[in-house]
Amino acid sequence: MKRGVIICVLAVALSLGMAPPESAHAYSLGYGRFSPPTGYWATGTLFPSAWVTPAINASNAWTNVMACDFVWSRNQVLGQLNGNYVTNYNNGADGKPGNTVYSYNGTTIIQLRINLNTYYPFATDGRSTAYDVQNTLTHEFGHGLPLNHSTYTAATMFAYTSKGETLKRSLYSDDIYGIQALY
Numbered sequence: 001m002k003r004g005v006i007i008c009v010l011a012v013a014l015s016l017g018m019a020p021p022e023s024a025h026a027y028s029l030g031y032g033r034f035s036p037p038t039g040y041w042a043t044g045t046l047f048p049s050a051w052v053t054p055a056i057n058a059s060n061a062w063t064n065v066m067a068c069d070f071v072w073s074r075n076q077v078l079g080q081l082n083g084n085y086v087t088n089y090n091n092g093a094d095g096k097p098g099n100t101v102y103s104y105n106g107t108t109i110i111q112l113r114i115n116l117n118t119y120y121p122f123a124t125d126g127r128s129t130a131y132d133v134q135n136t137l138t139h140e141f142g143h144g145l146p147l148n149h150s151t152y153t154a155a156t157m158f159a160y161t162s163k164g165e166t167l168k169r170s171l172y173s174d175d176i177y178g179i180q181a182l183y
Contacts, residue, residue: 026150026151026152026155026174027147027148027155027174027175027177027178027181028148028149029146029148029181030143030145031104031107031146032102032104032107032108032146033107033146033182033183034070034108034109034145035108037069037070037071038070038071038072039059039070039071039073039084039109039112039145040073040074040075040081041059041073041074041075041084041085041086042076042077042078042080042085042086043055043074043086043087044086044087044088046087046088047086047087050124051088051116051122051124051133052074053124054124054132054134054137055074055086055134057134057138057169058133058134058138058140058141058169059072059073059137059141061141061169061170062138062142062179065171065176065180067180068179068180068183069183070145072141072144082110082111083103083110083111083113084112084113085112085113085114086116086137087114087115088116088117088118089115089116089117090117090118090119091115091119092117093119094117094119096117097120097136097161098114098115098116098117098136098137099114100112100115100140100143100144101113101115102144102146109144109146114137114141114143115140116133116136116137116140126164126165127164128163128164129163129164131161132165132166134169135161135165135168135169136161138169138170139156139157139161139168142157142175142178143157145178145179145183146182147175147182150172152172154167154172154174155168155174156172156175157175
């Protein structure tokens with residue numbers, strides 16, 4: 001009787017799209033890791049002051065994941081010392097509102113630069129005519145861990161964003177599974 005009830009509950013859960021977490025992931029791990037698991041970062045000299053709080057909120061989305069030892073920490077001195085920057089630039093119409101580049105020593109990430117492409121409009125209020133700073137930076141901080149793109153459209157690490165999107169300011173379960181797998 002108990003076995004029949006368990007099978008029935010599992011069948012209903014699966015039919016409702018509630019697969020067990022260990023079998024339901026689409027994240028992809030990138031190459032390298034921070035060691036120790038702390039990424040200190042600084043803002044570039046031209047980074048707008050109105051974007052600092054959304055940048056901190058974006059990094060905190062990853063730091064606040066339970067059962068994970070990784071910490072993003074904004075520290076101008078240590079970030080500059082380590083060469084880890086969140087900055088902005090105009091890279092023209094490359095189709096990417098943001099990107100992340102690394103330097104490695106073996107498999108250890110030693111330097112990181114997250115860039116917002118100011119060719120595209122950015123805002124902090126989710127307006128429909130601009131990319132959202134926090135939404136974009138939450139995605140780019142995920143690359144900094146390093147996570148690759150997810151195939152889940154609701155995941156922060158999904159490859160595409162649109163103007164006005166704010167949903168990915170916070171993490172989707174797939175993003176959380178990804179950082180927990182890394183750290």
